[in-house]
Amino acid sequence: MPELRRHYFLDEYCIIAAERKKRPSDFPATKAPGGETVCPFCPGNEKMTPPAVAVYTEQGVLFDGQESTCSWLLRVFPNVFAAMVPCPAPATADWIALPGRGHHEVIVDSPLHRENPADFSQERMEMLIHVYRDRYVHYREDSLVKYVSIFKNWGKEAGASLSHSHSQLITLPILPPLIKRELDAISRASLCPFCNIVAQEKESCRLIDENDNWILIAPFYSQAPYETMILPKRHFANLQEMHEDETKSLAALLKRALGSMQSLLNDPPYNYMIFQLPFGCYHLNIRIQPALSNIAGFERSTGIYINSFAPEKVAEELRQKLTAPKS
């Protein structure tokens, strides 16, 4: 049973999840010599994972227990090596430990083992965003769920243990410290700080791309090399409040963001993360961080990140890749 542990005296948390040690990996360095690993995420190997909670097919969505041998486009199931699990457990006596009560889902993005998210079709990317929305809506109703984290780890260095493209969803019984600090700042501001980012960066040299509904920027405050951020021009808090035309244009811009990064940096490992909340004051945003540098002693001891790549230069390089023919 995972445990959510509070820091001795700060409002910070870690999750102790010993079961996760056992999760398999199919990346070369850890693959058994000589043997080809069977991918549990590939069609035909569904029995290697828990039963799906949602299966997206050409004919529509199949929920809990309805999965059959039909071909699927995207498949959602509980993570066997979960950081958070549904059942409750008693708290540890010393300091503060909560049971790791929550949910941890895997979203297999594609039936194709080697498909790169940067190469997803417009239709697949739209469907993936629909899945993110559906799963978010499913969990926001749950009174024990205080936060829904949806993210993708692409590549071993970005924390993926299997190479078949997938996303993950983890629900938490608390608001994460990082989000709390954002909410505190929002509550003190007279205008939405994210609306302010949109207004300012839309006119800046850090704008990489935009369409009717969204902007793609290299943030002024960039922790990681080649970090980018996608923001909706309209103020809304979460995927449930997103209009259908916004879904389509988000899929298009996310494709362009991943494509330019793939092209410029030769398919780097990266994380993308959807930040959203059920509160109307929040402004949905998506952050993309390539995993190209190590977090070292300075970062760990100060919380300040040293980044050797100026966002202004990053924006210029990524813009060029958007207009250049694909190499």
Place this chain on the structure above:
Amino acid sequence: MPELRRHYFLDEYCIIAAERKKRPSDFPATKAPGGETVCPFCPGNEKMTPPAVAVYTEQGVLFDGQESTCSWLLRVFPNVFAAMVPCPAPATADWIALPGRGHHEVIVDSPLHRENPADFSQERMEMLIHVYRDRYVHYREDSLVKYVSIFKNWGKEAGASLSHSHSQLITLPILPPLIKRELDAISRASLCPFCNIVAQEKESCRLIDENDNWILIAPFYSQAPYETMILPKRHFANLQEMHEDETKSLAALLKRALGSMQSLLNDPPYNYMIFQLPFGCYHLNIRIQPALSNIAGFERSTGIYINSFAPEKVAEELRQKLTAPKS
């Protein structure tokens, strides 16, 4: 010129330091094929680095400009690829950017290219701690310096770019957000929260080792696999306030901490970091974090770290390595 940039609306900072892209590395993956790299940290290659600001020899310490061809034990000089530099510069117009005003020093821990910090003699470790103290004292007098970060990155995955053992010192013109949050919590507490950690963990299953003046624990709140922490039993704020017997026993315990980690985990990459402040309310502490896991989307989007290794088990394993004969 590096730039210290504030987050759009949070009290968080990053450092944009484009010059650091150019720093060399001698780790295998990046070494030029066929060519042996010349180590700029080795004796005889002093001309490859800026002149030393302090050189520790058998005969005593030589300061700025006194360096000659004498043999040295430890050598301190400014980092060529600095994250912070002494001269001021104008701030950027949009949002908040401060000039990266500060200092960034390299402390070469040993004249021996392949010496592992876990194998340092008691004398060398004591001298290294004296250097940390001397450099800290040097900078705490500077009114523009608000924080002194001293740390070691060991191994490529922990952020080291050169394999010859060295430590680093970076001064900042602000208090880092992480330290500010600690100070806030300390100011609200009736007793020192670190004294409380010492009192509680000394009697817990997370105690790994102790001597007259210090304890070594696997913290209840552990972000990283095999994370450990060294705390003085006496309340004091920084290295300047440390007694000579405490220096000796800290060197001994740090040696045991690094040695047990080296033995259990086969010389893992790691960071260790000295947390200290000039304010009497603070309680000096040293944190050691092996770099064995990737920071992934969940950590980046919540600030909550998933750790597959329970501190209670980690303490047990490290204790066994301390009593077992070295394998």
